[in-house]
Amino acid sequence: MIGVKKIAHATYETPDLDKQIEYYTDILGLNLIAKEKDAAYLASTIDHHSVVLRKGGGERGACTRLGFQLGPDDDLGAFVKQTEGKNIKVTRKNDPEPSIAEMVTFEDPKGTVMEVFKRGEFTHQKFPQKGIVPHKLGHVAFFVKDVKKTTDFYCDVLGFRVSDWMGDFFSFLRCGVDHHTINLMGTGSNRHFHTAFELRDWGHMLTACDYLSLHGYKLLWGPGRHGIGHNLFCYHRGPNGLITELFAELDRMNEDLGYFEPRPWHRDRPQRPKVWDNAVVAQIWGPPPTPDFLRRK
Numbered sequence: 001m002i003g004v005k006k007i008a009h010a011t012y013e014t015p016d017l018d019k020q021i022e023y024y025t026d027i028l029g030l031n032l033i034a035k036e037k038d039a040a041y042l043a044s045t046i047d048h049h050s051v052v053l054r055k056g057g058g059e060r061g062a063c064t065r066l067g068f069q070l071g072p073d074d075d076l077g078a079f080v081k082q083t084e085g086k087n088i089k090v091t092r093k094n095d096p097e098p099s100i101a102e103m104v105t106f107e108d109p110k111g112t113v114m115e116v117f118k119r120g121e122f123t124h125q126k127f128p129q130k131g132i133v134p135h136k137l138g139h140v141a142f143f144v145k146d147v148k149k150t151t152d153f154y155c156d157v158l159g160f161r162v163s164d165w166m167g168d169f170f171s172f173l174r175c176g177v178d179h180h181t182i183n184l185m186g187t188g189s190n191r192h193f194h195t196a197f198e199l200r201d202w203g204h205m206l207t208a209c210d211y212l213s214l215h216g217y218k219l220l221w222g223p224g225r226h227g228i229g230h231n232l233f234c235y236h237r238g239p240n241g242l243i244t245e246l247f248a249e250l251d252r253m254n255e256d257l258g259y260f261e262p263r264p265w266h267r268d269r270p271q272r273p274k275v276w277d278n279a280v281v282a283q284i285w286g287p288p289p290t291p292d293f294l295r296r297k
């Protein structure tokens with residue numbers, strides 16, 4: 001089957017557009033590439049945009065769309081056929097967003113719009129000089145009503161693979177070497193959980209925590225190391241109320257061998273996809289999450 005090869009961007013509706021732009025540029029350190037009256041495009045390096053902000057939504061922001069990139073040899077028409085073959089209504093658009101010539105869109109089971117396209121041109125902007133400056137948009141996590149159905153959708157329609165399950169309620173899905181690009185936690189409601197950006201290493205995370213603190217952003221959880229995925233992590237809330245994770249050292253899959261690249265902190269040797277027992281594996285060290293992080297509403 002034709003599967004997506006990476007997450008390209010995420011689109012958020014946000015109540016105060018200017019405040020959110022300021023956060024993404026001055027704090028996170030993304031480039032503001034284009035600004036329209038009610039929208040902004042923000043990027044890190046070769047993609048024209050990694051984050052799209054649109055004015056709207058309720059008090060809190062919402063993640064409404066996810067962009068996924070196909071490979072250079074994948075045929076968009078064949079992908080449409082494949083998707084329609086699964087009884088999914090697909091819309092095809094020309095020039096839908098800056099730098100994207102042709103895109104197909106359809107909804108996932110929780111109503112988030114999937115935008116699938118081939119990258120025709122790269123934008124060669126440099127990494128910015130101010131703010132945290134992550135390597136890339138790494139993953140987006142959602143609370144979902146039906147975790148099994150939504151997990152199956154990402155695997156069957158978009159070609160994701162299951163990297164791990166926490167019990168039967170939290171799936172971690174990959175579409176490339178990174179342990180997870182989408183995570184889905186069954187909580188009985190559909191909404192954004194967190195958006196994660198990749199940092200270089202522990203030193204970068206230390207600098208990021210200091211930088212967040214200096215600018216009045218409190219950590220909701222971390223720094224610590226997760227069990228599943230084994231990434232270093234810390235979480236904070238952006239101005240629109242949505243949670244941002246910063247991470248480093250996420251497990252990387254060797255697809256041909258079927259296990260994650262060995263690391264000294266792994267408990268399994270080799271570390272393979274599995275069902276983890278319980279919530280204790282959420283972290284192998286670090287402080288416990290704050291009540292604010294655990295808030296599900």
Ligand SMILES: [Fe+2]
Nearest residue numbers: 141194196245
């Ligand atoms: Fe995460």
